[in-house]
Amino acid sequence: MKYSALSLTILLLSSCSHFKKPMTLEEAVKMEGTDLSLQKVTSQDELVSFEVPGKLSPTINHISDKVDFYYSTIDIGASYPMECYIYKTDINPASTLKRMSEKVISDKKIVGEIAQKEIALFGAGVALEASPFMLLHTSYLTKDKKVGKLKGMIVVKDHSSAVCLHNDVGFNQTFTESFLKVAASLEVKKGKPSEPEYREVFLLKMNNIPLGFVTNSLIKAQNKTQVSIQRTSLLIPVSASEILSSDGVELEISDAKGMLTYGRYLHDGEPEKSFSIEVKTNDLKTYNVLGMVGEKTIATQLETHGIVSSYGHTKMLPRKLFEQELQQFSIPIYSPSRNPAAVGSLRTSLKSKSETGAVLRIDSGDGATTSEVDLDGTLKRSIIPAGQFELIGERVFKLGTISSPQD
Known part of the structure; x- marks a missing residue:
């Protein structure tokens, strides 16, 4: 479901800031996680758990602010971790994914000052038949010629939701497979809701x-x-x-x-x-x-x-x-x-x-x-x-x- 991409000419003239050693854009885009092992993640209160491929055991913290959620960082072998936000209640999937993506893209401390951005990928699907998900990837170019790509996916499972983000031009397949594993294994314990007939x-x-x-x-x-x-x-x-x-x-x-x-x-x-x-x-x-x-x-x-x-x-x-x-x-x-x-x-x-x-x-x-x-x-x-x-x-x-x- 490719929609569009940044100009290849501009991208090739840019240097990727996500890696310590210089590499071409083509090399950066093809980067994937290696030597990942399945990690079991459980929150301290034992109310949230999931499995995900990673380098190390991921961290997970319960955040109680204006919105109650669990935040986890996952090392998938990239320079930046995959971040996941897990909610025990229903949220608006499309609006939440869009707003969270826009918040990251507009944060100059994270991505710098944006010169150009484009929707690289979007769509929807179903994980394990009954759990629908959406995806939104945004490619961007900063004013100091740095190239980036924010990948985002959200899944609705029973009465809970999980949003995962990763800010890196590469690791596309790794991110998708890791997200789908989170979606498939996610368990959120709470008061038993009425089962639909x-x-x-x-x-x-x-x-x-x-x-x-x-x-x-x-x-x-x-x-x-x-x-x-x-x-x-x-x-x-x-x-x-x-x-x-x-x-x-x-x-x-x-x-x-x-x-x-x-x-x-x-x-x-x-x-x-x-x-x-x-x-x-x-x-x-x-x-x-x-x-x-x-x-x-x-x-x-x-x-x-x-x-x-x-x-x-x-x-x-x-x-x-x-x-x-x-x-x-x-x-x-x-x-x-x-x-x-x-x-x-x-x-x-x-x-x-x-x-x-x-x-x-x-x-x-x-x-x-x-x-x-x-x-x-x-x-x-x-x-x-x-x-x-x-x-x-x-x-x-x-x-x-x-x-x-x-x-």
Whole structure:
């Protein structure tokens, strides 16, 4: 997923500051770690542990500041160590990776004064099927002709996350393999969370380039209610040197019929488009909406005959399409990214069906998505229009079953 690189002519005229003896850029880029052995790392409080190839036993410290995290340095044979930050709670993957990378690049004490920078590599993938990760590499040239490359990767595993960074033009394969080992072996002990009865992971691609991922979890709660959590993260290049990040979380509680009783919606991206909104109802007729969109406060009441949750829509599909054999139906929904102060409408139309599922057209009013679903209504693949491009979501992991409302 190479996007661009610094001018080879400029780079060849530059000297690499990351090594004590002079070497060409080509030699520096090809450098990899050697004689690394698998190291077991455990925090002093024994709450965090992982394995990683390294020269020596890595250090790990618990940092309690504005944000609580664990910090580890790992010697992978380079002049500078690989650094990892481990969080016991959920964080916004794309935004966190971008901000941490930008913080390092802008620190003159670490990299010097930047003359030119470019996005060298970006993308997303899945480690061990269920743990999605993102990567962002930035090449740079300083005003005193020093060449550098900051490599960054982040993984989401259960309810914890790990971010690893390495500031060196070489050791690309070593860094990637070391990070994936951390991701695969990472264990974070904490209070036992509710286990989802259903979980799925999608990779999001544009022009066959993985830009991000979506995770969906469904947790059965009391009184036949269901808690659904959807997390979406994207890295979107807008130029050779700039990339946008987008993270979204939708938490919805549905009643036994799949109607929305509570919603919490968060989006971290461009400041004017970011939002934090809460939706509540006691009678499925009046919904109280309170939150922020950018710097604007949203406080309103929505009068309706009920709102169908995302989970409710999924479980309607088998009944509407396969049992009742409807060709089209519409439902009321709430979508703050479209209009946070109104009830929206979602129209689902059947394009074709088979023994294994169906192909649907789902129209929310501002664009239609083509979706392939299984017989139980769960999404398998989607094609979302994005200007002159298409954003394709493909399911890469599925675990458990999704129960029907009133089950």
